[in-house]
Amino acid sequence: MIYIDTRSEDIAYNLAAELYFATEKLPGEDAFFMWRVTPTLVIGKYQNALEEIDAAYAREHGISVARRLSGGGTVYLDRGGWQFAFVTDSAPGASGSSDSPGSNSCSDGAAIEFSRFVTPIVAALRQIGVNAELTGRNDIAVGGRKICGNAQYRIKNRTVHHGCMLFDTDIDELVRATTPKAYKIESKAVASVRERVVNVKDVLPPERAGMTAEQFRDEIVFRVAHRRYEITPQDRARIEALADERFRAERLLYTLAPKFEMEKVVRTAGGAFHIGLTVKNGKILSCGVSGDFFGAPDAAERIGDALTGADYTPSAVREILSRFDGLLFRADAEELTRGLFE
Numbered sequence: 001m002i003y004i005d006t007r008s009e010d011i012a013y014n015l016a017a018e019l020y021f022a023t024e025k026l027p028g029e030d031a032f033f034m035w036r037v038t039p040t041l042v043i044g045k046y047q048n049a050l051e052e053i054d055a056a057y058a059r060e061h062g063i064s065v066a067r068r069l070s071g072g073g074t075v076y077l078d079r080g081g082w083q084f085a086f087v088t089d090s091a092p093g094a095s096g097s098s099d100s101p102g103s104n105s106c107s108d109g110a111a112i113e114f115s116r117f118v119t120p121i122v123a124a125l126r127q128i129g130v131n132a133e134l135t136g137r138n139d140i141a142v143g144g145r146k147i148c149g150n151a152q153y154r155i156k157n158r159t160v161h162h163g164c165m166l167f168d169t170d171i172d173e174l175v176r177a178t179t180p181k182a183y184k185i186e187s188k189a190v191a192s193v194r195e196r197v198v199n200v201k202d203v204l205p206p207e208r209a210g211m212t213a214e215q216f217r218d219e220i221v222f223r224v225a226h227r228r229y230e231i232t233p234q235d236r237a238r239i240e241a242l243a244d245e246r247f248r249a250e251r252l253l254y255t256l257a258p259k260f261e262m263e264k265v266v267r268t269a270g271g272a273f274h275i276g277l278t279v280k281n282g283k284i285l286s287c288g289v290s291g292d293f294f295g296a297p298d299a300a301e302r303i304g305d306a307l308t309g310a311d312y313t314p315s316a317v318r319e320i321l322s323r324f325d326g327l328l329f330r331a332d333a334e335e336l337t338r339g340l341f342e
Contacts, residue, residue, distance in 0.1 A: 004032070006033060006035050011037045016239045018033060020242055022156065022158040032086055033087075034085075036078075039061070039062065039077070043068070045069055058177060059342070076177045077164060082165045086117045090157050114152070128208060129207070130142060130147075143198075150162070166199045167201055250313050261278050266336055270295075273339070277307075282312050283312060287307040288304050293331060294330075295331075317337050
């Protein structure tokens, strides 16, 4: 097993690195990654982003949003947690996923074998004094409280298995960022999550109580991998290209969601806009606009017609709505777009 240090805290780059070593640069043996990122929300492959996160909260607090290639629920990552990944030849079975702490269970496959990947992590944790165990099908827990969830996907006869490990994650932020704003956040919500999850830092043995996040990573890597692979400039250039193509493009947050209908009320100084959308595969199939706003006599119909057939992304919607800025009273494209996507 080789260890590949991405030396990056960019979610898109790290997800692209996993994909690159699974599909293009086969290292000749199984590979292990362990990385962390700045505050980020990662949604599952098939999820509707707007139903899973509080987009306004994420924007206001500088939390990135990305979509991964495996299924499952939304997870919150920060520099207090570690994400590990194995890239190996595929064992028989289908791809699937499990959520990290704080998210809802979901699976997009069957006959999944997680123990092949979870077992070495559990063994490494036990060797540093953490009484970890594999629980259920694919979670790692300590004393019945979850410290790690796992997900995986298969591509080109390779398996990419990744796990989200809580080391010193901000649990309060995890709850706030992964809860859609339609639901009121109360202290009991945080307390409920705290009853179900725990940071590794809080269950370390006394002699390791001062362990830093970096020392924890080094301890796990030492016990799982036997040598290192250094990413070359050529590797890095291709990984960056994959990050742009597969993980950074705005449309990727919206195109993989199933068909759905949504209604939004966007309140502006010029009145309220009631906007109903039907979206499928990232395209707006239909759009209806009504409300008590002021504008040109046919503004509602013209906006609905213009948005129908458009890409369901903030930039595409903003560009179309900007055409109506002069036809609406005290309402503009920026606030209407923000209202639709938050």
